[in-house]
Amino acid sequence: xxxxxxxxxxxxxxxxxxxxxxxxxxxxxxxxxxxxxxxxxxxxxxxxxxxxxxxxxxxxxxxxxxxxxxxxxxxxxxxxxxxxxxxxxxxxxxxxxxxxxxxxxxxxxxxxxxxxxxxxxxxxxxxxxxxxxxxxxxxxxxxxxxxxxxxxxxxxxxxxxxxxxxxxxxxxxxxxxxxxxxxxxxxxxxxxxxxxxxxxxxxxxxxxxxxxxxxxxxxxxxxxxxxxxxxxxxxxxxxxxxxxxxxxxxxxxxxxxxxxxxxxxxxxxxxxxxxxxxxxxxxxxxxxxxxxxxxxxxxxxxxxxxxxxxxxxxxxxxxxxxxxxxxxxxxxxxxxxx
Numbered sequence: 001x002x003x004x005x006x007x008x009x010x011x012x013x014x015x016x017x018x019x020x021x022x023x024x025x026x027x028x029x030x031x032x033x034x035x036x037x038x039x040x041x042x043x044x045x046x047x048x049x050x051x052x053x054x055x056x057x058x059x060x061x062x063x064x065x066x067x068x069x070x071x072x073x074x075x076x077x078x079x080x081x082x083x084x085x086x087x088x089x090x091x092x093x094x095x096x097x098x099x100x101x102x103x104x105x106x107x108x109x110x111x112x113x114x115x116x117x118x119x120x121x122x123x124x125x126x127x128x129x130x131x132x133x134x135x136x137x138x139x140x141x142x143x144x145x146x147x148x149x150x151x152x153x154x155x156x157x158x159x160x161x162x163x164x165x166x167x168x169x170x171x172x173x174x175x176x177x178x179x180x181x182x183x184x185x186x187x188x189x190x191x192x193x194x195x196x197x198x199x200x201x202x203x204x205x206x207x208x209x210x211x212x213x214x215x216x217x218x219x220x221x222x223x224x225x226x227x228x229x230x231x232x233x234x235x236x237x238x239x240x241x242x243x244x245x246x247x248x249x250x251x252x253x254x255x256x257x258x259x260x261x262x263x264x265x266x267x268x269x270x271x272x273x274x275x276x277x278x279x280x281x282x283x284x285x286x287x288x289x290x291x292x293x294x295x296x297x298x299x300x301x302x303x304x305x306x307x308x309x310x311x312x313x314x315x316x317x318x319x320x321x322x323x324x325x326x327x328x329x330x331x332x333x334x335x336x337x338x
Contacts, residue, residue: 018053021075259288260289
């Protein structure tokens with residue numbers, strides 16, 4: 001095991017291992033219940049940095065005499081003990097199937113937690129997980145992360161554009177980026193997705209640990225739960241500007257338009273330089289609105305908007321977007337009623 005983790009570390013990766021909070025893992029191998037400290041010390045001695053902890057083979061109530069929180073607390077305490085004894089810290093990723101409970105509990109204990117079922121290497125699975133994530137983005141910060149499950153890029157029948165959407169969403173909602181691919185089928189094109197350093201930099205942002213969040217659902221009314229057509233328009237802060245993600249959930253190309261101030265991170269009366277995080281190009285300056293032209297079916301546009309100063313003088317109407325309905329001069333003159 002040390003040989004394996006040494007090789008992974010030499011490649012620049014962290015090394016992860018899997019166990020279970022019950023008697024057995026979901027595949028029937030020994031779990032960690034009642035052996036938490038022994039297993040935590042063993043994983044540390046083998047050089048691992050990450051523990052994914054599952055929820056199969058739960059002991060009977062008269063054995064465990066504690067709920068789900070206590071069952072996971074046992075390993076959390078064991079990992080804290082390892083950190084105190086050895087100075088080694090783990091990322092502790094909880095897999096529990098009642099995500100609302102884990103979200104509330106995990107957020108206070110500095111872990112990551114699974115939010116949905118096991119991922120499948122096909123678009124409908126990705127869309128469903130994105131839909132789930134759209135309602136709980138506020139749960140992510142440096143204290144813990146929503147875990148959307150592993151990156152399946154290189155597996156299944158993803159198109160290139162679907163794989164880009166998969167990676168972009170996982171990275172920008174600040175999920176752990178766990179590569180679960182078959183290396184034998186990982187093409188150079190798919191590998192290039194996993195090596196997008198501009199996207200990874202936002203996932204690893206040292207200033208903002210928060211996820212991007214939807215500012216408009218798009219084809220659905222806001223806050224619509226739809227596993228097939230999730231939220232399309234997302235934004236969030238980063239140390240270098242405002243991050244915008246636009247997802248085309250349709251089966252055909254689409255132009256995707258938004259008013260800049262729909263994002264809560266954009267200031268009115270300012271213009272913004274546009275950086276495309278996939279083409280790695282600077283695409284001019286956006287004033288008041290922006291259109292991503294011809295976003296591919298199930299594809300994504302990922303942009304970084306950086307403040308470029310005051311917008312040009314004399315632009316009409318004097319207020320943009322939703323503010324237009326209450327756009328008023330100091331003397332009381334309403335543009336909306338003029």
